Amino acid sequence: MRMNGSMGFPSRYGSAPANMPMAGPASSNSITHGLSVRGAPGAVAAGDYTIGSVTLPAGGPWHIYKIWCSFALATATAGESSGGYFLARSASGDLNPNPAPSRFSAGLSTSFLGGTQAQVMQPTAMYDVDWTAAGKAVIDLIFHIPTAVTVAPQVAIGIIFGPSRANPVPYKFSDIARAQVTAATDTAVGTITLAESAQRITSIMGVIGQGNVITAGEELIGVFRLDSDDVNFAPAQYPFVASYSAGLGANIEAPSVPVLSPIPVNIPVKGGARIDSFVDLNTAVTNAAEVEIYVGYE
Numbered sequence: 001m002r003m004n005g006s007m008g009f010p011s012r013y014g015s016a017p018a019n020m021p022m023a024g025p026a027s028s029n030s031i032t033h034g035l036s037v038r039g040a041p042g043a044v045a046a047g048d049y050t051i052g053s054v055t056l057p058a059g060g061p062w063h064i065y066k067i068w069c070s071f072a073l074a075t076a077t078a079g080e081s082s083g084g085y086f087l088a089r090s091a092s093g094d095l096n097p098n099p100a101p102s103r104f105s106a107g108l109s110t111s112f113l114g115g116t117q118a119q120v121m122q123p124t125a126m127y128d129v130d131w132t133a134a135g136k137a138v139i140d141l142i143f144h145i146p147t148a149v150t151v152a153p154q155v156a157i158g159i160i161f162g163p164s165r166a167n168p169v170p171y172k173f174s175d176i177a178r179a180q181v182t183a184a185t186d187t188a189v190g191t192i193t194l195a196e197s198a199q200r201i202t203s204i205m206g207v208i209g210q211g212n213v214i215t216a217g218e219e220l221i222g223v224f225r226l227d228s229d230d231v232n233f234a235p236a237q238y239p240f241v242a243s244y245s246a247g248l249g250a251n252i253e254a255p256s257v258p259v260l261s262p263i264p265v266n267i268p269v270k271g272g273a274r275i276d277s278f279v280d281l282n283t284a285v286t287n288a289a290e291v292e293i294y295v296g297y298e
Contacts, residue, residue: 032265036158036237060135066160068126069106072219073245075151083108084146094134120245154221154282166266172298177277180288189277201267203296206240211290220244222281230273
């Protein structure tokens with residue numbers, strides 16, 4: 001096994017061995033984090049639109065190892081495609097390398113013909129990157145509309161980072177919190193209590209879908225976050241595996257099922273820690289959406 005650092009810890013953990021006991025919450029500087037921005041581009045013409053900026057926590061240096069984007073059409077319009085690409089830009093000048101160019105495909109939602117369109121599933125686009133940022137670095141997250149649209153899509157873009165890259169490892173334990181939600185506000189999903197033998201969270205995943213009757217003209221997109229009195233998670237905002245564009249007309253068929261893609265993380269915990277999960281939708285839905293948050297750990 002490749003070793004990392006002067007103390008010879010396994011590289012999949014970066015800074016501490018898997019069996020090191022914890023006396024209290026891990027330092028925020030020693031765990032994986034996630035930051036995101038959400039909203040609609042400010043116009044409908046083709047071009048770049050800054051959805052927002054993220055500021056990394058103090059400390060660092062931080063290793064940004066994933067960048068992601070999800071989008072959903074707020075209004076289905078016949079003869080129009082949507083999607084495009086997204087990019088990151090250093091606003092504070094302390095991101096190495098300054099990722100220009102850094103244009104990543106967000107995917108495309110192709111056009112349709114007629115007065116009826118099913119709700120369309122759009123997988124979250126996520127890419128491995130290798131960037132280093134200083135504490136409090138500011139990064140602009142930008143969405144590009146390739147061709148003019150009638151109504152701007154809803155977008156979420158984010159980064160995942162930590163003191164080092166977190167790599168996938170086999171599951172030992174996995175648990176779930178679930179809820180049905182409708183509101184576009186930070187809403188509790190549930191609490192997962194880890195086993196007393198727990199030492200490290202190794203993956204997380206959020207799944208969302210329309211749980212009750214689909215309503216025409218309603219998209220489904222958002223982010224989830226983790227919090228705890230036992231783990232210093234913040235910031236901890238992460239994407240769902242997919243988003244769903246609004247359907248059109250009375251005959252709104254169910255969308256396809258997304259590929260499930262857990263996000264590797266490296267978060268030391270103490271046995272029996274309670275992990276709270278929350279969801280924040282970009283826009284409210286009339287009938288409840290099903291939300292599931294999974295935590296894998298060892």
